[in-house]
Amino acid sequence: MSQAQSNTVVLSVSSSPHVRSSESTARIMWSVFVCLIPSGIVSWNVFGISAAAIMLTAVGTAALTEALFCRLQSRPLTVGDGSACLTGLLLAYNLPAQAPLWLAALGAAVAIIFGKAVFGGLGGNIFNPALVGRVFLMASFPSLMTRWPAPPMFGLDAVTAPTPLAILKDSVQQTQIITAAEIIPYTLWDLFLGRRGGCIGEASVAALLAGAAVLLWRGSISWHIPASFIGTVAVVSWCFGGQGLFTGNWPVHVLAGGLTLGAFFMATDYVTAPLTKKGKCIFGVGCGLITAIIRLWGGYPEGVSYAILLMNAAVPLIDRYVVPRRFGGGGR
Amino acid sequence: MGNKTFVGGWHVWSHKELTRDAAIVAAPLPPRVVIPLAQHAGIVCRPLVKAGDTVLTGQKIGDAEGLITAPVHASISGKVTVVGDALHPVLGSAPAVTIESDGADRQDPAITPAGDPRGLSRNELVSRIRAAGIVGLGGAAFPTHVKLSPQKPVDVLIINGVECEPYLTCDYRLLVERPDEILDGIGLLQRAVGVEKVYIGIEDDKPLAIRTFQKRVSALKLPFSVVPVEVKYPQGAEKQLIKALVDREVPPGKLPFDVGVVVSNAGTALAAAEAVFQGKPLYERTVTVTGTTVREPKNIRVRLGTSFAELIAWCGGTTAPAGKIVMGGPMMGLAQFSDAVPVVKGTSGILVLSTAELVLPPEQPCIRCARCVDACPMQLLPYAMSLCAQMKQAERARVYNPSDCIECGVCTYVCPSKRRILEHIRLLKVGAK
Numbered sequence: 001m002s003q004a005q006s007n008t009v010v011l012s013v014s015s016s017p018h019v020r021s022s023e024s025t026a027r028i029m030w031s032v033f034v035c036l037i038p039s040g041i042v043s044w045n046v047f048g049i050s051a052a053a054i055m056l057t058a059v060g061t062a063a064l065t066e067a068l069f070c071r072l073q074s075r076p077l078t079v080g081d082g083s084a085c086l087t088g089l090l091l092a093y094n095l096p097a098q099a100p101l102w103l104a105a106l107g108a109a110v111a112i113i114f115g116k117a118v119f120g121g122l123g124g125n126i127f128n129p130a131l132v133g134r135v136f137l138m139a140s141f142p143s144l145m146t147r148w149p150a151p152p153m154f155g156l157d158a159v160t161a162p163t164p165l166a167i168l169k170d171s172v173q174q175t176q177i178i179t180a181a182e183i184i185p186y187t188l189w190d191l192f193l194g195r196r197g198g199c200i201g202e203a204s205v206a207a208l209l210a211g212a213a214v215l216l217w218r219g220s221i222s223w224h225i226p227a228s229f230i231g232t233v234a235v236v237s238w239c240f241g242g243q244g245l246f247t248g249n250w251p252v253h254v255l256a257g258g259l260t261l262g263a264f265f266m267a268t269d270y271v272t273a274p275l276t277k278k279g280k281c282i283f284g285v286g287c288g289l290i291t292a293i294i295r296l297w298g299g300y301p302e303g304v305s306y307a308i309l310l311m312n313a314a315v316p317l318i319d320r321y322v323v324p325r326r327f328g329g330g331g332r
Numbered sequence: 333m334g335n336k337t338f339v340g341g342w343h344v345w346s347h348k349e350l351t352r353d354a355a356i357v358a359a360p361l362p363p364r365v366v367i368p369l370a371q372h373a374g375i376v377c378r379p380l381v382k383a384g385d386t387v388l389t390g391q392k393i394g395d396a397e398g399l400i401t402a403p404v405h406a407s408i409s410g411k412v413t414v415v416g417d418a419l420h421p422v423l424g425s426a427p428a429v430t431i432e433s434d435g436a437d438r439q440d441p442a443i444t445p446a447g448d449p450r451g452l453s454r455n456e457l458v459s460r461i462r463a464a465g466i467v468g469l470g471g472a473a474f475p476t477h478v479k480l481s482p483q484k485p486v487d488v489l490i491i492n493g494v495e496c497e498p499y500l501t502c503d504y505r506l507l508v509e510r511p512d513e514i515l516d517g518i519g520l521l522q523r524a525v526g527v528e529k530v531y532i533g534i535e536d537d538k539p540l541a542i543r544t545f546q547k548r549v550s551a552l553k554l555p556f557s558v559v560p561v562e563v564k565y566p567q568g569a570e571k572q573l574i575k576a577l578v579d580r581e582v583p584p585g586k587l588p589f590d591v592g593v594v595v596s597n598a599g600t601a602l603a604a605a606e607a608v609f610q611g612k613p614l615y616e617r618t619v620t621v622t623g624t625t626v627r628e629p630k631n632i633r634v635r636l637g638t639s640f641a642e643l644i645a646w647c648g649g650t651t652a653p654a655g656k657i658v659m660g661g662p663m664m665g666l667a668q669f670s671d672a673v674p675v676v677k678g679t680s681g682i683l684v685l686s687t688a689e690l691v692l693p694p695e696q697p698c699i700r701c702a703r704c705v706d707a708c709p710m711q712l713l714p715y716a717m718s719l720c721a722q723m724k725q726a727e728r729a730r731v732y733n734p735s736d737c738i739e740c741g742v743c744t745y746v747c748p749s750k751r752r753i754l755e756h757i758r759l760l761k762v763g764a765k
């Protein structure tokens with residue numbers, strides 16, 4: 001038998017494990033991005049080319065800003081990981097379809113700079129960057145941010161069509177006893193399919209859910225946050241959203257506004273959500289409560305963004321105290 | 333799937349198809365063996381031979397006083413050429429006995445069948461198992477006779493037939509090829525520990541092994557339960573298997589016998605049977621030699637002390653230069669500096685990874701995706717320990733109980749940011765001492 005000679009090649013001796021899964025940060029971010037695209041296509045259909053222009057502007061600006069700040073902070077270039085583009089797209093989804101392009105660009109830049117770069121880049125931020133951008137725009141340009149175009153397919157030419165939630169809120173505050181069907185010019189089916197006024201990404205619940213289903217199936221997101229978030233909004237709006245207890249129009253609350261987008265795509269942002277399953281449920285319930293409170297009693301018709309941002313601030317606390325039970329018992 | 337399991341864990345790509353159907357073959361007699369005197373957890377043996385001595389196969393060549401130790405035996409017959417430090421796959425370098433083969437494989441005449449072992453007392457069983465140098469063959473190489481004399485009352489014996497490490501199939505092959513001898517061994521272990529309940533845990537990706545055992549157990553009317561467990565890494569880790577099979581959790585810093593359980597590997601049961609029935613000491617074992625670039629991956633019965641290089645060459649060598657050679661599986665195995673290291677009692681596999689398969693992706697910041705938290709079988713917070721280690725805050729990391737970590741590596745495997753989490757945790761553990 002031939003004497004097996006010892007290798008002269010230098011063997012690598014890094015410590016175990018010696019294999020890795022194929023999942024990567026970039027794959028996760030881009031898969032979320034792709035899962036948002038169906039909804040973008042519906043918006044394009046509903047709102048026209050302006051919506052597409054806004055999406056492109058926001059994504060492009062976010063990527064450029066990210067590149068610039070990687071340079072400035074001498075960090076490796078991280079545009080390829082897709083997280084900046086995702087932030088840009090999510091910001092666009094939070095803008096009215098008739099927003100001027102400069103507004104989209106400004107929002108995207110603010111989202112990347114103040115939502116992410118100042119914290120040292122991906123992973124360091126506390127608040128969801130896209131929501132930081134949106135809230136900045138809401139505070140600075142409230143009129144531009146609340147001019148909702150009526151979907152052209154309704155044949156209306158109104159520049160400002162009220163959103164379903166605004167209609168619902170007004171009706172309840174005026175204490176008129178009318179049914180949802182009478183006050184809202186859209187049916188639930190319209191809401192679900194994407195025939196209504198609102199932000200770009202709020203257009204079609206169906207398209208958002210299709211994307212979310214892929215993410216859930218892929219294991220990119222877990223059900224804990226969306227389920228507890230939407231469930232809480234449904235329960236609270238059913239209990240307190242009407243004239244008496246348990247008469248609230250909860251289906252409208254669930255389908256309208258940015259709840260689907262927020263619960264599946266923004267509250268689930270890894271960086272700004274809790275890590276444990278229990279923590280995620282607490283986070284979701286908190287988001288749901290704040291959303292419902294703002295919608296029912298607050299000054300704005302919509303509260304999803306503020307709810308998520310407020311709960312983002314609570315995440316370090318949740319992560320600190322909601323920890324898994326130690327294997328084998330015993331104190332922590 | 334509904335089969336029993338633990339909390340956490342991950343489906344790790346198994347690569348077992350490389351050798352799953354490769355029946356065990358005996359390696360040719362090696363021309364030379366290097367037998368380390370430390371092949372087990374515990375006290376290193378003293379050599380009982382010196383250079384120039386002639387030894388027979390199975391002859392005891394090293395032993396030590398004390399409880400936690402096990403004797404070592406010559407694996408071939410021939411002449412002792414060197415007694416001194418040599419390469420060791422775990423320790424780097426350790427005292428060893430080098431034997432040049434005389435090619436005759438003459439057995440030590442002391443190796444004789446024991447007659448009917450049913451007449452043996454528990455103590456006699458345990459002392460035979462010690463004399464044969466039996467240690468846990470799953471990898472940890474803890475002396476079996478110590479496990480069989482637990483310091484606390486135990487009521488359950490668990491046989492680990494899980495083999496959850498990717499690539500490895502040597503236990504699986506033993507399960508399907510030699511079920512009756514393994515069952516004999518299990519019966520001996522059961523009597524030695526003196527328990528009634530015996531569970532044999534096998535992962536449900538090994539249906540043939542499960543069926544074989546269920547059939548044999550019912551045919552022989554044995555009082556054992558064969559329990560399929562969910563295929564999930566690290567299902568074969570001691571604490572996780574106990575949790576899955578009898579729903580008991582070994583508290584931090586404690587051992588299985590603290591919850592009334594003794595765990596033994598299926599291959600170890602076979603070795604115990606050979607020791608007691610045939611008087612055969614542990615001088616050979618089954619090893620999976622595998623890797624996508626190994627020409628003919630095999631399950632091989634190997635004499636201890638054979639070099640890795642020789643076995644890889646016997647498998648046809650590799651189609652690409654080896655980048656890494658791992659003793660054991662890819663999740664918990666040890667990367668070797670050299671392919672000249674010998675097979676020891678704890679060598680369950682030799683895995684060759686080509687340079688193309690070397691994974692050293694750059695570390696990225698944690699994106700808090702929670703995969704490591706969900707996958708940790710000990711319900712730890714790996715991301716948090718990793719961050720503390722990187723910020724050199726070993727003190728702060730204490731609240732996360734790094735000492736609970738069983739070093740299964742699944743956190744590092746799943747991390748999309750390719751963080752070397754386990755490496756960071758090891759730093760914490762060293763720092764905490």
Ligand code: SF4
Pocket residue numbers: 707708709710711712714736737738739740741742743744753754757
């Ligand atoms: S290596 Fe340690 S921390 Fe990582 S998953 Fe395994 S037990 Fe948990």
Ligand code: SF4
Pocket residue numbers: 697698699700701702703704705714715718743746747748749750751753
């Ligand atoms: S798997 Fe990696 S990226 Fe995800 S939480 Fe753990 S350390 Fe962070």
